[in-house]
Amino acid sequence: MKTLKLGLFENAQTNAGGTATWRHQDSERHMFDTLDYWKRVAALCEDAKFDFLFLADAWGWSEVRGTRPAIATEESLDLPRLDPAIVAAALLSATSELGLVITGSVLVEPPYSFARRMATLDQLSQGRLGWNIVTTGTADTAVKAFGMDMVAHDERYAMAEEFLEVVYKYWEGAWEPGALEKDKHGRFADPERVHLVKHAGKYFRSEGYGNTAYSPQGTPVLFQAGASPAGRRVAGRHGECVFIGDGSVEQLAGHTSAIRAEAVNAGRGAGDVKIMSALACVVGATTSDAERRYQRILDAQRPEVTVASYAMFTGIDLSSYSHDTPMSELSTEISQTQLARFADKTVGDVLRDWHTHGVGAKPIVGTAEEIADRICTLAEGADLDGFLLAPTVQLASTTDFIESVLPVLRRRGVVATEYRDGESLRERLTGSARPTLPANHPAAGHRHGTEAN
Numbered sequence: 001m002k003t004l005k006l007g008l009f010e011n012a013q014t015n016a017g018g019t020a021t022w023r024h025q026d027s028e029r030h031m032f033d034t035l036d037y038w039k040r041v042a043a044l045c046e047d048a049k050f051d052f053l054f055l056a057d058a059w060g061w062s063e064v065r066g067t068r069p070a071i072a073t074e075e076s077l078d079l080p081r082l083d084p085a086i087v088a089a090a091l092l093s094a095t096s097e098l099g100l101v102i103t104g105s106v107l108v109e110p111p112y113s114f115a116r117r118m119a120t121l122d123q124l125s126q127g128r129l130g131w132n133i134v135t136t137g138t139a140d141t142a143v144k145a146f147g148m149d150m151v152a153h154d155e156r157y158a159m160a161e162e163f164l165e166v167v168y169k170y171w172e173g174a175w176e177p178g179a180l181e182k183d184k185h186g187r188f189a190d191p192e193r194v195h196l197v198k199h200a201g202k203y204f205r206s207e208g209y210g211n212t213a214y215s216p217q218g219t220p221v222l223f224q225a226g227a228s229p230a231g232r233r234v235a236g237r238h239g240e241c242v243f244i245g246d247g248s249v250e251q252l253a254g255h256t257s258a259i260r261a262e263a264v265n266a267g268r269g270a271g272d273v274k275i276m277s278a279l280a281c282v283v284g285a286t287t288s289d290a291e292r293r294y295q296r297i298l299d300a301q302r303p304e305v306t307v308a309s310y311a312m313f314t315g316i317d318l319s320s321y322s323h324d325t326p327m328s329e330l331s332t333e334i335s336q337t338q339l340a341r342f343a344d345k346t347v348g349d350v351l352r353d354w355h356t357h358g359v360g361a362k363p364i365v366g367t368a369e370e371i372a373d374r375i376c377t378l379a380e381g382a383d384l385d386g387f388l389l390a391p392t393v394q395l396a397s398t399t400d401f402i403e404s405v406l407p408v409l410r411r412r413g414v415v416a417t418e419y420r421d422g423e424s425l426r427e428r429l430t431g432s433a434r435p436t437l438p439a440n441h442p443a444a445g446h447r448h449g450t451e452a453n
């Protein structure tokens, strides 16, 4: 079996993924707006040799029938949150090995400023940065805050393709690697290796020199998560690591083969895309102890959050439909993953269950051995390259996993015990022989000079 990659799925806000577990006695997530919280999260991950800390993100908020429900504020379903790029920056000096993967939207800011911010983080982290490419869940509300018109779902992915082309031009084609000489007896940089970038497209125009020189990875490691058909195509063409939601072996196997097929369609190799599934688990000394712990997590939540929470991800007001309405009759221009996954359910089913797991599936509940068994079955049966641990109650869930399940996985030889395979996030995560993207990736086509391949 492959050596599994591990990341921690986090959000810079009190709740995660549509559930509201912040009231749980062990939850410390209400301290998300303190640096100390994040330093403790990062230390846990690095001490456990996790490959990366992943920060999801959105800009918008929940709205039902045009207004933001009071319960969204009472339960902090959507707001407030922090900026993941700044959280990552704050963790640079507190970490030395851990990858930092942050979610960034292609919808709400120009590629030029985004390119500088990400290259700065890759430079200062010495090549540990990843970017989760999103077209913006909560787009329907986020666009209002940015004074923009709404952009339909698939058009946002068309924008993503062009946004990627522009940032590739700045990351890979503006400053050649080695352009900087920093020679006090000579010159600081070679003007022959600095290039003017020009882009005039349907969504973006930019003409200029890169603010930042070539960073250790050139382009941050590219993550993608949207599981809609349009999202899948972007994953196949650009994604190096694709994050899929949790589910049965059969469901996950279907996702992984579809994503690998998209990569092959795009002229890449099926193995060029590493695929990681969300993993939520509740571990106990015995199966019944784990079930009791899980029940306490459910008891800490309020089912009343469901309508507001689901509307944040999809813009759909479930309360306006009769319970027997098939979910397959509904549509969304927001997160199509969070609608498609309920294709065989009714509105009543989602109203009943959503608050327990939100965007995730039912956690794996059991002893460390039982959870490790399930992890190995999923990884082998669905051709997975790793898992993104989605804690149910933070930091307790992460601590439980590290103290109980990780040792079992290590004893079975399925996860690494040390950081190895190079210095950069890309080398470690993808097995690349170099910190920069391979020649068969579309970004490489924007390089100049000797680095062009």
Ligand SMILES: Cc1cc2nc3c(=O)[nH]c(=O)nc-3n(C[C@H](O)[C@H](OP(=O)(O)O)[C@H](O)CO)c2cc1C
Pocket: 055, 056, 057, 058, 103, 134, 135, 136, 137, 138, 139, 153, 156, 225, 226, 227, 228, 229, 230, 231, 232, 243, 244, 245, 278, 334, 335, 336, 337, 338
């Ligand atoms: C496991 C996981 C995590 C995701 N995390 C985010 C996120 O943090 N922010 C976001 O805007 N969109 C996230 N998405 C993508 C959304 O579902 C959605 O893509 P799609 O499902 O419609 O293709 C886009 O936001 C739409 O603009 C995630 C998708 C999955 C499957």
